[in-house]
Amino acid sequence: MSDYRAAIAPPDETPDAARPAQDLVLVTTPAMRARRHPWAIVGVWAWQAALALVASWPAGSLARAAYGGDPRGDAVLWDAGGHALLDALWHDSHGVSVVMRAGGFALAAGIVVGLVPAAALMFAMAYATRERGRAGAARSLAAAVGAFGAFAVLLVAFGVLQGIVVGAGAGVARWAEHMAHPSMGEAHAELLEGAVGLLFVVGASVLGVVHDMARAAVVRFQVSGLRGFALGARAFRSAPVRLWWSWAWRTGAAAAPVAAAAAAASAMGGRGGAALALLALLHQAVVASRIALRASWLGVPLRTVDVALARPSA
């Protein structure tokens, strides 16, 4: 706690020095790091786990109704050759359709409602109380709810922009393939299509980075979504390559535990009991590590915005 108090920044006199709550103050720029807030990361994990569990319950119920009576339970569904699985997907196609739709709704809800825990994580990293150190879950969540409107505006704005870029990329890539097909042949033309499409995907990822910069501006300066957009873009211009790379390597690294868990799951086979419990723990560790990497990245925009826009001398 004493360390944390030391990280509280001196009073900020800049015009944008609004606070999410009277008892919250900014921490110093170097203190805006995810590793100082493991419980915030746990909180985001809990949110995602709870939502996923609720959304997955229909799938589990469907499998239980179909194969729960087997002495091996739903292990039958995952037998080699996939006969039972294919049979179930056919016989229970309506149920599967409901499960998929429920999952889709859960994801849609997760995108919107998930803005609150994401914002809370950023508030937790950026603010503290003078009395008790860390802002705490209640204050962070309250601040996040207050910023929901701005985050939602940013979500829509960047969603539209990224959609335009990806859509345009698909069109341009398809056009490039079409033009190159007669001379290059199918395989090489499709490679070209992929390369062109990749450029636009990178462009969309840059927009994603700017999106996070804008969110950081909203958290740091308590501004509207549109103002955050402008401030985030300005902060991004201060070090675009470094910022994008900082995002990219973490995103790439986040794929590694998924691959490792898939290999481990395959090697462990379908045993139930303790093996299944171990696998569940492994999976949750993967999820938590990915959240930690994401949180680690979100600290970067917070620090960048803080330095580039408010405390250039810090």
Next chain:
Amino acid sequence: MMPAVRPPASLALIAVAAHFAIEPAVPQPLRTAEPLPEAPVVPPSPPAAAPAAADDTRVPEHADDVVDYTLRVTLDPVAHTVHGEGTIAWRNASTRPVREMWLHLYLNAFKNERSVFLRERVGGRGSEPPEDWGWIDVRRLALKEAGGPSVDLWPRAELRRPGDDDETDARVPLPREVAPGETIALEVAFDDKLPTVIERTGYRGTFHMVGQWFPKIARVESDGTFAHFPFHHLSEFYSDFGSYDVTLDVPDGYVVGATGTTVESRVGGGRRVERHVQSDVHDFAWTAWDRWQKQAERVGDVDVALLYPPGFAAVAEREMATLRFALPYFSTHYGRYPYRVLTVVHPQQDASEAGGMEYPTLITSGGAWYTPAAVLAPEIVTIHELGHQWFYGLVATNELAWPFLDEGLNQFAEADGMSAWRREGSAADLAGLTIADASLDAVGGNMGVHDEPVAQAASAFTSGANYARLVYARTAAIVETLARVYGRESTLRALGRYARRFRFAHPGPDQFLDTFGEVLGPRVERTLRAALFEKGWVDYVVDGAWSQMARRAGGVFDRAPGDTASDGADAGANERVRVEPGEADGATWENTVALRRRGTLSFPVDIELTFADGTTRRELWDGEGEYKRISWSGPVALRSAVVDPDDRVMLDYNLENNRASVEGGGGGAPRTLERATYWMQLALQAVSP
């Protein structure tokens, strides 16, 4: 030919999950109140990697040569035309004199939208008209009489029937009778305009796949009738065996692939001329493209040439690997591949309708250059089309009348071959989740089983989807079930005997059924007939499983002197006594399992009983009756019962009702819930910005 839509394939793509193995069960003695059948008679049936008894000595070396084509053809790759001329020697192989001939002009299927082919909108590939029409114009068909002038028969030919614009089935009156055994010589000249690629043939840019391209005499049956038919959308072909001597003239720079052995090749004057010769075949197809890459390899005693587009080398290698396994495998089981050459043509995806097709000594495969190794589509297409060299090429069944005899049996050969090669992941192997080719057939076949019979003409099917489900998948699942229930080696021996005995012989369903009955017995023959001709189906069900502690029975009992009542006391006189139910004795369980067989097919099946102490016991049900109840007393409580636990009856309509448990006896679904939750978390992270 591969079906355009393979029904359960999309399901397989959905099924991306981890794989879970089975924990071994421990057998336990079972005390039964009634005699239970002896030990299972169902033999273990791992995929047959070991060859069944090969007996090539009984395989005929050559076909009965009925028709010989000697043609010289020239390709104009700019106009996409083929000019052909030459001679046809045809022998009346029937027992009757004939006064007419029938010619198939199947390129006319793509001449207009009034062709039978394009009128039959049943879904699948070839359903849309080509961007550029195609047709064949016969310029001359003249009968050469020894010592006399040639008589052009074509002016009297009837291309169309009244009220029908289809021009794929032409009747040619003859000026005189052709006696049984007599051979006539015909001079022929024709011009093809190729369509853009549609259903096996056509062009795309400079790529040309040339099939169904020459005037082809329909097969004459023994009674003197011609097995002629228009080009139906779902149908393939039926022809007499003979020899083909075809000289192909294409621009220099083009690479040619064709049926038969290349006996001559020269380049000059800006043209490449190749002469291809093959006997004992009943069709001829070829391709020419200025971009073909070529991989050549000798597999056994067969020279394999694989033609593929630039950038497709990886997929081509996968197809060659398939052939390295499958050529000897099929030769072992179904008789030696009798030709010296095999050409595999892999079209680009923009000409995919030219892919997935079989011709004698030439097959076309397909698939994108980036097809992941986990998805075995190139391997499956290749092995499927190779299998057609036997189940189409060598047995030469009537593909219109009995498509299950070529596509269906070949689909089994494909799935069996893939299983022998790639085991349980024979269709897909996605990070531990394996999908077997045979599983796709089983589920796909059940999708259409109640709609229409398997054994009917291709043109009789109501939709392309049902054709794929029943002709391909259902037939394969039927034979696969026989292999799993009665033994794979026996089943392969039966199919191999059929393929060997009827090589070059144009067999029908009776020959197929007789051979299976001969090897596997009359019950199998009856089962096959019901499954193929009568929409036969089966669904094994565990109606219920019960277990309760034994106890003294309560109620009112009439007792006579000498009777021993349920309370153990002897009666001294006639009397009516009331007995209270006893307490459970704590040592004996009364167990009951009720089983049901729905449907018209039957197979012997295992029943696996699992007990409270974790042990299991197998019993056999002959599967003949419609209902079976098993009751017994024993020291251990029953927990659950599973019918067909080894998944032998691939025709089982519903696997979910194959099991039942007493209260709390099931294993639940923790794996699915755990996996679904994890995947949902990952999805949430992917979409949550």
